[in-house]
Amino acid sequence: MSSLFPTYARWDLTIEEAEGAWVKDANGKEYLDFVSGIAVCSLGHRFGPVQKALSEQLEKVWHVSNLFGNQLQEEAASLLTKNSFADAVFFCNSGAEANEAAIKLAKKHTGKGTVVTFKQSFHGRTFAAMGATGQEKVRSGFGEMLPSFEYLPYNDEEALMELQGDHYAAIMLEVVQGEGGVIPGTAAFLKRVGEACKRLGCLLIVDEVQTGIGRTGTLFAHEGLLSPDIATSAKGLGNGFPVGAMLGTKELISSFQAGSHGSTFGGNYLAMAAVKAVLETVLGDGFLEKVRHMGEYLRRVLEKELDGHPMLEEIRGRGMMIGIVWKEPAGERIKEMRDNGLLVLPAGEHVIRLLPPINCTEEECRKAASIIKKVLGTRSKTMV
Structure with missing residues (x-):
C-alpha cells in the first residue's frame, strides 16, 4: 500500500532519466516527451x-x-x-x-x-x-x-x-x-x-x-x-x-x-x-522567432499526416501548444502513443494535447507526427 494520498491517476510509467525532449523509464525504454512536465520543462529536461x-x-x-x-x-x-x-x-x-x-x-x-x-x-x-x-x-x-x-x-x-x-x-x-x-x-x-x-x-x-x-x-x-x-x-x-x-x-x-x-x-x-x-x-536574439517557426512546422506536419482522417475534427492551438480534436474519446489513443514511445496529454475527453519543448527540433516534430499517424491511422482502418 502506498503512503501517498491517491490524488493522481498515475500512468504505469516511472521516469528515471531525462535530457532535452527525451526521457527513459525504469526499464530503459526511451520516449519522446511532448508533455514537458505539463508545459513546465519548456526548454527541455536538464537544460x-x-x-x-x-x-x-x-x-x-x-x-x-x-x-x-x-x-x-x-x-x-x-x-x-x-x-x-x-x-x-x-x-x-x-x-x-x-x-x-x-x-x-x-x-x-x-x-x-x-x-x-x-x-x-x-x-x-x-x-x-x-x-x-x-x-x-x-x-x-x-x-x-x-x-x-x-x-x-x-x-x-x-x-x-x-x-x-x-x-x-x-x-x-x-x-x-x-x-x-x-x-x-x-x-x-x-x-x-x-x-x-x-x-x-x-x-x-x-x-x-x-x-x-x-x-x-x-x-x-x-x-x-x-x-x-x-x-x-x-x-x-x-x-x-x-x-x-x-x-x-x-x-x-x-x-x-x-x-x-x-x-x-x-x-x-x-x-x-x-x-x-x-x-x-x-529573450535571446532570434529565440522566439525559432519557436514560432517550429510551432508552424509542427502544425503543418500534423495536418499533412492526418489529412482526410475521418475521425479528425480539427487541429487547433497556438505555437507549441497544440490540440488534436478527435471525434471519439481520445484516452485509448493517448495510451497507444505512449506504448509507441510518445508522451502526450489529454485536454478533456476528446483532445490530444501536445506540449513539446519549445526548442525541440524538426526531426523530433516529424518523429512525433509519425507516431501519432501510426496510432490514429491504425485505428481508422478498423473503422472503414
Missing part, C-alpha cells in the same frame, strides 16, 4: 544554462527569507518588466499561488468583490483559484465556493456585452484555454474582453501559467491582443524548478505594500537563478 545556474547557486545560498534583500529577485523581475506590460513582480512558488495573489490584488485595489471567469477555464486548486476555475468537476465535493466568481461561456462576445454593474473587481481569463481543451480566444472575443473591463471599471487578469514564457511564440500569449493590468506566470518560468510570478502595472503597487501579501519560499535564490537563466535564453 544546460538552467542546470549550470542552479549548480552554481547551490554553492552560495539557497534560502534566507524575504526579510532580506535579494539581488537575484531584482534581476529576474527586471527581465520580466522590461519585456512586458508590467512595472512590478511578486514571486511565489506555483501558478495557483500566482493566481491567488492576482485575485487578492484585484479585490484590494478596486474594493470590489466579484471576478468574472470563463467556463472550461483552469486556474488552480487552492480555494480561490479553484473557485475561479470554470469546471464543476474541479470544484465538486468541496462545499460552498467563495461567493466571488461568475462564469461566462468562452469566446461568447454577447455574454460579455450583457455584463452590467459596478461590483466587478476583474475579468480573468486564459488567452488559450489549456486544460479546457486547447481553445484559443478569438481576436474579436479578446477585444470585447478589453472593452468590457473599461466599461465595467474593472481590472483585467490574464492567466499565462501555461501559455507564457514562449509557449505560444511570444513571451506572453496576450501580446498584441490584450492589455492586462495583471498577469500570472509559472510552469515554464523555472523550467522544472518550482516558481510562480504575478506581474502588475505601476498603478497597483500601492495596493500591495508590506504585510498585504507574502510567501515564505517565494523568490528564493534557487528559483531566481532558474528564472534568470530561462528568461535570458527565451
Whole structure:
C-alpha cells in the first residue's frame, strides 16, 4: 500500500532519466516527451544554462527569507518588466499561488468583490483559484465556493456585452484555454474582453501559467491582443524548478505594500537563478522567432499526416501548444502513443494535447507526427 494520498491517476510509467525532449523509464525504454512536465520543462529536461545556474547557486545560498534583500529577485523581475506590460513582480512558488495573489490584488485595489471567469477555464486548486476555475468537476465535493466568481461561456462576445454593474473587481481569463481543451480566444472575443473591463471599471487578469514564457511564440500569449493590468506566470518560468510570478502595472503597487501579501519560499535564490537563466535564453536574439517557426512546422506536419482522417475534427492551438480534436474519446489513443514511445496529454475527453519543448527540433516534430499517424491511422482502418 502506498503512503501517498491517491490524488493522481498515475500512468504505469516511472521516469528515471531525462535530457532535452527525451526521457527513459525504469526499464530503459526511451520516449519522446511532448508533455514537458505539463508545459513546465519548456526548454527541455536538464537544460544546460538552467542546470549550470542552479549548480552554481547551490554553492552560495539557497534560502534566507524575504526579510532580506535579494539581488537575484531584482534581476529576474527586471527581465520580466522590461519585456512586458508590467512595472512590478511578486514571486511565489506555483501558478495557483500566482493566481491567488492576482485575485487578492484585484479585490484590494478596486474594493470590489466579484471576478468574472470563463467556463472550461483552469486556474488552480487552492480555494480561490479553484473557485475561479470554470469546471464543476474541479470544484465538486468541496462545499460552498467563495461567493466571488461568475462564469461566462468562452469566446461568447454577447455574454460579455450583457455584463452590467459596478461590483466587478476583474475579468480573468486564459488567452488559450489549456486544460479546457486547447481553445484559443478569438481576436474579436479578446477585444470585447478589453472593452468590457473599461466599461465595467474593472481590472483585467490574464492567466499565462501555461501559455507564457514562449509557449505560444511570444513571451506572453496576450501580446498584441490584450492589455492586462495583471498577469500570472509559472510552469515554464523555472523550467522544472518550482516558481510562480504575478506581474502588475505601476498603478497597483500601492495596493500591495508590506504585510498585504507574502510567501515564505517565494523568490528564493534557487528559483531566481532558474528564472534568470530561462528568461535570458527565451529573450535571446532570434529565440522566439525559432519557436514560432517550429510551432508552424509542427502544425503543418500534423495536418499533412492526418489529412482526410475521418475521425479528425480539427487541429487547433497556438505555437507549441497544440490540440488534436478527435471525434471519439481520445484516452485509448493517448495510451497507444505512449506504448509507441510518445508522451502526450489529454485536454478533456476528446483532445490530444501536445506540449513539446519549445526548442525541440524538426526531426523530433516529424518523429512525433509519425507516431501519432501510426496510432490514429491504425485505428481508422478498423473503422472503414
